[in-house]
Amino acid sequence: MLTLTFEDGTVRLAGDVPTGLPGVERDQRSRTGRAPAVQYHEIRRALDERGVEYADRVLDLQPLDLGSAYELREYQRAALDAWLETDDTADSGAESQPAPRGVVELPTGSGKTVIGIDAIERLGVPTLVVVPTIDLLEQWREELQREFDVSVGQFGGGEQVAEPLTVATYDSAYLRADDVGDQFGLLVLDEVHHLGGEGYRDIGRLFAAPARLGLTATFERPDGAHDVIEGLVGPVVYRLDADDLAGDHLAEYDLKRIEVALTADEREAYERHQGTFTDYLAQSSIELRSGSDYQELVKRSGTDPRAREALLAKQRAREIMMNADRKVEELASILDRHREDRVIVFTAHTDLVYRLSERFLVPAITGETAADERREILSRFREGTYSTVVTANVLNEGIDVPDANVAVVLSGSGSEREFTQRLGRILRPKGERGGDEDDEGSGPGRALLYEIVSEETAEERVARRRR
Template sequence: MARTPTLTFDRGTLILHPPPRGKAWTDYAVWDDRVEKFRIPAIRYRPLVEALQAEDTYFIDEAKGFYSLELLSSLEMEPYPHQSEALTAWKLAGRQGVVVLPTAAGKTYLAQMAMEATPRSTLIVVPTLDLMHQWYAHLVSAFPDAEVGLLGGGSRDKTAILVATYDSAAIHAESLGNQYGLLIFDECHHLPTDFNRVIAEYAIAPYRLGLSATPERSDGKHTDLNILIGPEVYRKRAEDLAGKALAEHEIVQIKVKLSQHEREKYNDLIQIRNDFLQQAKISLGSIQGWQKFVQMSARSQAGRRAMLAHRQAKEIAVGTDGKLRILANLLAKHYPERVLIFTADNATVYRISQEFLIPAITHQTPVKERHEILTRFREGEYKTVVASHVLNEGVDVPAASVAIILSGTGSAREYIQRLGRVLRKGQDNHKQAILYEVVAQDTAEEGTSARRRGVRNAPPRRQDRQEKENRRGNLQVVYGTGEEKSYRAAEQLEIKYTVEKKKSKKEEDLE
């Protein structure tokens, strides 16, 4: 008598044995000589189950370790239209996909809504310990009757709702892989690395939600999110939400001229660098060009001299005295508003802190000191804080109305994260936020800022037209997989995954 095919989970993979009679499952399986059974990647669990169900192939599912939850939220708010739209788009896409929303647009509450709409054991993955504790506090408040735990920073809980760092989740991916039906990836641009991607690849979770303000990666691996999580299903930018979920805001770029001495020194250093790049036939217009420059700088004296010149020229552009004069004017103009100052390096942070008597936060700042500074900033005791990259991501920064960036950043992600620090409306529905980007004129920094804004060697009129389009927020928003599907259809769209074994005739007779 033929045995019933059984699907089991084995350290990040699936084993299907004995082989079913149908053919659809063969698209996912590979024969493993070591165990003499067919093995399937865990991430293919959902399409495999759907294929077996479509062929009416009966099988026993012992792979699934996730389960349904009763989630009664005690933290309910009226969602913004973009949150409801994003949730619907995600449902229409089969509860798999990436939602792109700017910083401060309510991604955490959107995730809570997704959890309520898909009540399954849930794993939330975040990039930092700070974010892990922020998510934990929110979820404990939102679902007081649910088991919420932590994985990372010394905690190794095993709970129905688990918040983990990417590092810890990747380390334990083989054991976590079948325990959660819903995966939520916060700042999901961290997922496609060689180390982190196993979190998604070793998991059978049929439901997946990615959240990010800027999912695009410079190495192009953001395209892997289509496989690891699902397609992008919804996108909004800060321009779209200004005056609604986010504060009305203005972005002002201020160009500063180098002093004559700084200009001469800067030009000399850039000439040394460019002479080497021309001789080595290297173009810095691509990642590959920069990587080649780094490699060549380690192989010859001329290369090291060129790299040193490059760094010194950058230091001049970033730390020109003209920027500090502009900073002084802006601080005086906006006093006593709360202001966040961002720089590209710690040296400039400490210089500003010393000259203006402003509290500073860098990666070297102890956790307790950082917490105290941000608390005093939140309470209004400190009006201004200066920081480097440490406040870009993973830190709950109190609301401010003014942000000053003292260097042109080529990273759209970093720029959007910094802008998001002043876009929270709080209790002020009439808040007017402003972001200043202070850039050294006629330097590589100016070009870096232009590239980040998408302006590349265009004629002046074309640049003006493109910048106006950017300000208008002329963007295409993706709402789902098809116009004909309705919200009602989205609510009904749910695939049934079951581990119930079919009762034998003997068991039925006993009932």
């Protein structure tokens, strides 16, 4: 009889191995086969369809009796149902492991964690939740313990404890896949777009879990790696954006773009540096139509001094337009106007974060901020001791940010993901807010995002692209 076992992130087949099984490489001499663990469910289905008898020793999981008090909103229920409907084992017998697969894409603040917890309850199988940051690891673990009143394991943050419900960082899940890849029937991948990273893809490949749920606010990746994620987790089965939920479930919001002029000195320096860059492109017949074209320019800079000079000039021009003095002046006006609101200021550069922190006497959060200090700042922001925080990219995702209703983007990339994440930080439903109802859209129950852009610079094009 054919026997299926798990070893080091692979499913091994011993015995008379049929041909044409998905992902299986055969060894004719030993009459064995092997496949990445992600193929486990497909191999079982193929064997069942052919009527092949086999002993399955890959997953031997005890069911979990879990109960949740969550009441799902209508769209959360629709998302969960859409995911559950992908299960092709529903009518195949009691011994089959449930195998729904797919990604739910919902905006920040819409309660994706609730959907994940309800999915865990509905399937009732040992589950590994994978998250990108220690902050999210702690949040998920606390939520699971509170909701299910069970001990929750943890891979990451200095702990390596396995339980039927376990939370892991992407890094730790990757490192532990070989030895725990057969211990879970469901993978919940929070911020699943991270799975497209070259190393992290092995998390999807080396776990045998038939059921997989991806959660994200921004599924598509600029590098196209979302196609890889679909192969490992499943396609997007349910999608809503902020506009779909604004008013009923998320705050209504307005976007306000403000253009500021460079000072005379900034304009002269910007044009000089930008000219150096564009002159080199023209003389070298280089057209920057994609990221790969830019990478080619970076490669040239390693051997061509003129290419290096052009790249440095581009960087200096970018810093001028992103950190323009009149942006800071405009920010001063905005902060004065929104003294009664909760404001998050986003920049692209850490240096500007500290400059703004000193200028306006507001707390700064950067990649250099210790975790304890960051938690203290956000706690005081939540309770109202601080009304404003300024940050670079740290608060884009992976950290539970308290309610805010005004965001100011002083500078950023052209990434739609970054823009969506920053907007999502002010969209959580809050009911009545502080502020004047007639003050440019910041009244009760409404959020406001400002974009401050240096006029007549490349930043105008960047802002259009990210919108």
